Amino acid sequence: MTSRKVAGGAPSDGGVLFQEIWNCPYSMETLPSHGEDIDGGASPSVSMLSEVAARRRITIVGGSIPERSSGRLFNTCCVIGPDGQIKAKHRKLHLFEIDIPGDITFRESDTFTAGQEPTIVDTDVGRIGIGICHDIRFPELAMLYRSRGAHLICYPSAFNMSTGQLLWDLMQKSRAVDNQLFVVTCSPARDPNAESDYMIWGHSSLIGPFGEVIATAGHEEATVVGEIDHSMIQTIR
């Protein structure tokens, strides 16, 4: 998902959002071996994002990767500025648990430790609040970001088929409408041949402050490009 901020009609700075867990398979068994030490400066994934952000002079909301820290594993999103520096780091607050017998069982808390803090950061594409996937189910987080002046909320995600059809569209639009801001989501594409029972829903989107779909993908691989016009927020409010 890429977006451009529009000021006075002319595209200026750009931003790119990646999906949840993009540096390795989303398999609870193998995730720990892909953990990277971000604070220790030993994260090849974040180093790559920093290099690209600096070279392209863009803001990157870097999806998430498993972060190893003090012997624990977090589901972590780094926001990187056009100077290549990490501007903020969000650790997924609400870990996903599902148990539908005969359909899907998934316990993220067996592997990850939950984060403790909301994350809001000023960037060249606006003031951004960060949530990771299941964080979108909690309206309080989005309301907190709104109260702190967020222009947009980015949710790197990986909804599955069970919750995707019922909730994905609804959650994105209601967070946008209830808080009168932009919501940007990025999901992996669906792999119909995946052996995992965690089949991805897809449908990365950019939603406007009135719930309008500005840009969206299907469930296949795609780059979604949309423009974020901050003046829409004031118009709506």
Added chain:
Amino acid sequence: MTSRKVAGGAPSDGGVLFQEIWNCPYSMETLPSHGEDIDGGASPSVSMLSEVAARRRITIVGGSIPERSSGRLFNTCCVIGPDGQIKAKHRKLHLFEIDIPGDITFRESDTFTAGQEPTIVDTDVGRIGIGICHDIRFPELAMLYRSRGAHLICYPSAFNMSTGQLLWDLMQKSRAVDNQLFVVTCSPARDPNAESDYMIWGHSSLIGPFGEVIATAGHEEATVVGEIDHSMIQTIR
């Protein structure tokens, strides 16, 4: 909109929800002349609802009527028990204002005074929170009702075409999903020949705690009947 509570699979007590402003046309010019003094016991509309509730042994969430009180006018919903007594009274909290040049202009606050209190009440069909129409746009009210143990929220409403298509479905489902309870709405039917520029959206619905549509109407006159199974709330949570 009528609903039955289901306990152990057998329908027991029933409830009926009416629309916003059902005792007179929704015209700001003529509304004041239809105001009724509910507290003074001089409301023919509420008397009629009480008589029906007692005769049918049902709970009635009586939509809303213009209530005259101390020289002011409120948009007021009475909840009436199977004994015919008024159990609760909700005055619309968030008055509706819209001004889209060339499309629709509407200022409810020119006529009505806003209520000051949320309303939650125990009835034979469950613990009910009340909101009137534009009140549904405010997630805080629904969250307050959830925190006070509501099983369902009733929103007598009258959305128009401008906001209906964008927001009606979204608002009902997100209040239900975010708070894991039932949402019941009742709207007037659409009159395509109405001379007013306030054209009604319609689509009264009963929504379950996972956002599922249990029963719904189109924009024509209809009675919507659905069953509310309280055990679904615990299953979802």
